[in-house]
Amino acid sequence: MIETLDKYYREYNANIHRGIHKLAEEATIAHEEAREKIAKFINANRTEEIVFVRNATEAINLVAYAWGRANIKQGDKIVLTIMEHHSNIVPWQQLANEKGAKLEFIKIDEEGHLRQDEIHELIDERTKIVCITHASNVLGTINSIKEITRAAHRFGALVLVDAAQSVPHMRVDARDLDCDFMAFSGHKMMGPTGIGVLYGKSKHFENMPPFLCGGEMIKEVHTTGASWKDLPYKFEAGTPNIAGAIGLGVAVDYLRNVSMETVHDHEKQITGYALTRMTEIDGLVVYGPKEVTKRVGVISFNLGDIHAHDLASIMDEEGIAIRSGHHCAQPLMEFLNVPAMSRASFYIYNTNEEVDVFINALEKARKLFNP
């Protein structure tokens, strides 16, 4: 992936879709090949359903602005879940405030699964869109998206899936899930930073006004007005992150080569091992589902009353990087009534030996604070 970025900047660094020269042609082909790879990777119906953005956050904002401003009216309902990342809350809060719409949150049970009764209670005829994470970045819970899309579509509501934590870790089939929009980020799946994807069914994309306007996204511009390019370019204003898109395509090649089944199996194994070993530590509380088949490879926890940032500092001294704090999910923290958590995350490159180092560091922290 890194070599691909290097090669682009060294050998065919040119803007796409307009230059009438060899380098521009090469760059355009590589950029559009990456789009095709990603479309296949998530089993989109068509390549034009893949829009390149900076990250999942921008993807969600695109929908909240372009689709939301055109379709949400006063009194409409937007249904979210209490486990959403801020990036799948704040754009909808802004939209709801502007339009006088109402936000409702599906809550969770003790194990961190969405409450079935609330799914069916809150999604109703006033609901216009349901915005839900595929896998929680805090609890690791894998949500049953098909159940949500069935419930929402019965009332004609759309479903946006935040797949930032699922696409990198398991096979995700956009067509099978039947979601209307899906957002994910390149940097969580071995790709570069600053590149992300918005998937959307073309019937929605066609009816949406553009989000950002300017160069690259127009067909014609006159002093009296402008017309837009066809999909997906209507949503890609300005010079894009060309190297980033090509790099993401190569990351997708890599993951397909390893196979997403292998990635998921490896994570299940290592998460199971870590969860078992973590029960050895006195006073350690793990959040989220107990069964490894119902979660992705993130484990959020607290150790006694040691603050998450103290734990992270001690771990850092041992060469272990964990996330600590509110994990960009303050509503979930409030719901669970904990000020902060620590989180260990695993990917294809982590090993059981690294889990052992992590467990030893936890034990060290426990002894330091509770001698």
Next chain:
Amino acid sequence: MSSDIYKDIILDYYRNPRNFGDLANADVRAKDSNPLCGDIIEMQLKINDGKIDDVRFKGRGCAISQASASMLTEVIKGKSLDDVKAMGKSNVLELMGIDPGPTRIKCALLGLKVVKLAVYGYLGQAITEEVKQLV
């Protein structure tokens, strides 16, 4: 058991915070938080003749933030308001005897910021940029 920033003295102040609690008849109270960690510190001061007569603090958060606030309360007791206004980052680090590093420095300086907020509040003076930028 060695740890660079979690020296025994820091952990001791964290576990047994000095001057923790409420101050009856406090002349001024101030409170602030560190959004990164969610640390919260409240300072209550009794001021007499331009000097800090007594002080209590309350709060919750990481060991660095709570220990530094507690250590600070001991040092400022008896100091003039001008002396407190003149205190800075180096005073706190010297007090703690550690270098918390760039990511944790805000935890260490929260207590000082809140003390200064209280002093400026008591004097009815505008909060300076220097104070705002502590955390």
